Amino acid sequence: MAESETQTGTDAAAAVTAAAREDDELGAAGSQLSTAPAQDDAGQAVPGSFGGVRRPGVRGRLGWLGREVIGWARWFWRQLTSMRVALILLFLLSLASIPGSLVPQTGVDPVKVEEFRAAHETLAPVYDKLGLFEVYTSVWFSAIYLLLFISLIGCIVPRTWQFVGQLRGRPPAAPRRLTQLPVYTTWRTEAEPEQVLAAARRMLGSRRFRAHTTGDAVAAEKGYLREVGNLAFHIALIVMLVAFAAGQLWKSEGGKLIVDGDGFSNTLTQYDDFKSGGLFDSDTLAPFGFSLNGFDASYERSGPQKGTPREFRAHVTYWEGADGPERASTIEVNEPLEVTGDTFASYKVFLIGHGYAPVVTVKDGQGDIAYQGPVPFLPQDGNLTSVGVIKVPDYRDKDGEKDQLGFQGRFTPTFALDEVRGPHSSFPALDYPVLSLNAFHGSLGIDSGLPQNVYQLDTRKMEQFKDPSGDFFRKALRPGETMTLPSGAGSLTFDGVKTWASFQISYRPAGGLALGGAVAALMGLAASLFIQRRRVWVRARRGDDGTTVVEMAGLGRSESAKLPEELADLAVTLQPDAPPIENAAAEADDDPAEPAEGEGARA
DSSP, rough: OOOHHHHHHHHHHHHHHHHHHHHHHHHHHHHOOOOOOOOOTTTTEOOOSSOEEEEEEHHHHHHHHHHHHHHHHHHHHHHHHHHHHHHHHHHHHHHHHHHHEEEEEEEEHHHHHHHHHHHHHHHHHHHOOOOGGGGSSHHHHHHHHHHHHHHHHHHHHHHHHHHHHHHHSOOOOSSOOOOOOOOSEEEEEESHHHHHHHHHHHHHTTTTTTEETTTEEEEEEEOOOOOHHHHHHHHHHHHHHHHHHHHHHHHHEEEEEEEETTTSSSSSSGGSSSEETTTGGGGGGEEEEEEEEEEEEEESSSTTTOOEEEEEEEEEEEEEEOOOOOEEEETTTTTEEEEOOOOOOOEEEEEEEEHHHHEEEEETTTSSSOOOOOOOOOOTTOOOOOOEEEOOOOOOOETTEEEEEEEEEEEEBBBBTTTTTTTESSSSSSSSSSSEEEEEEOOOSSSGGGGOOOOOOOOOOOOEEEEETTOOOEEEEETEEEEEEEGOOOOOEEEEEEEEEEEEEETTTTTHHHHHHHHHHHHHHHHHHHHEEEEEEEEEEOOOOSSSSEEEEEEEOOTEEEEEEEHHHHHHTTTSSSOOOOOOOOOOGOOOOOOTOOSSSSO
């Protein structure tokens, strides 16, 4: 009985020991499966993605923070340099360019921007806050642009090194069973296996395959230009982005209105309006100039398109350098004059508009000439109904007192009058020119030192002349006619009409680089779309019947309907060196001998 109780106690102790061991094992397993932060005497895990266990003390906290920051930075870099994100950024850049085409831009046409502000008083402040009037220099557009630039570089660099490694390597060895490849053919021949392999390598080399012999097969690959085209496309995008950035940072663009007989010199003070990039230096303006010697314009005279321009041509004489020879040339719409600038780009002079400049002679109350010359008037419609002002700051009245004159006028190259439109031009050519003027005297406001618009007259400190009946003084003149101001204040004679032309002088560096990038991008895209990368294997070995079994198989890196045709053509080309045995139907059931385990490689 005592022995039995002893045995029972021993079994109970063993059971307790086994249970304790099992609990320890379960606890250990549970600790490995648990997602709760592990704790030990050396440190404590805290919530985080990359920091791991945080050791006690300041150094432990700093180490954990550093690992966390580096982990998140690596994750962000992997996301930014993925092809998916690059495509998304390229799409966002395209979307961001849409407002620049739909909304008037300050850098392109500030007048239209002001007109838009006046017409949309509620919407304009919102556009200002979003930067829609200056899309291409806004913070959000620049952010997309820079992120795309970094993303493309991050995509290209590892792919380039990977491609270089592929070029330095060799095509993979033949798979164990070529019959499992999508394109396959086989036949038997009396030629020796070594002769077949040598002929196959020569034939594949002549077809521009990279080929080498490994074991009982020739491995060949072709179509590496597909990846070259892919890389060229992405590199070309970077080149275009760099060219676009350089063009925006170092560009200069200005406008100049030139009356027939006058000229222009490429200095900052000669421009009517001028805008440039952030890194442009006015000291780098190239020395050149040109003069306007005449302007030809013709219009449709009849039919539904009456008045439509048919020809605009400016005859100019230009020179390059400080003492360069003069050369004659013509500038037409979309046919600019190109003048050498520097190593990186040239200046282009575009013809952008034309109009008329009435030639007037103004005499003061003493009978002396106070002003004489052409005055450009700005067109208001397609028939060149034009408005302008004549300012005479140096004037003396009949008593010899200093004063100033101002004239507001309307010029109509072909005068017409009706009750609805009033005086206007019915045709853009000089068929019946009329100059209508209102006359003022007083202060023009030009002595205040503030800049003024030469095409506007500030009448706040001026008084309009009146005729003897008390009505405001107005006069319509034909060429050669004179209007005499009331009370002996002087006269104005309409001497004739000259033409003027407005030009845009543009300097945008890296234009050739952008064009080269665009051409390279198109060529690279075409190569990546139309060139197929494929591999071909030719195996030749001795069969059980003493003949040589030839196997050929192909595998494309992408689906291609031409791969079977290409393999068939290669087989036909090889068969003169490995002629098939006729009447060998009995060999159909024979499987080619398989290589030993471990030989070959699956494609």
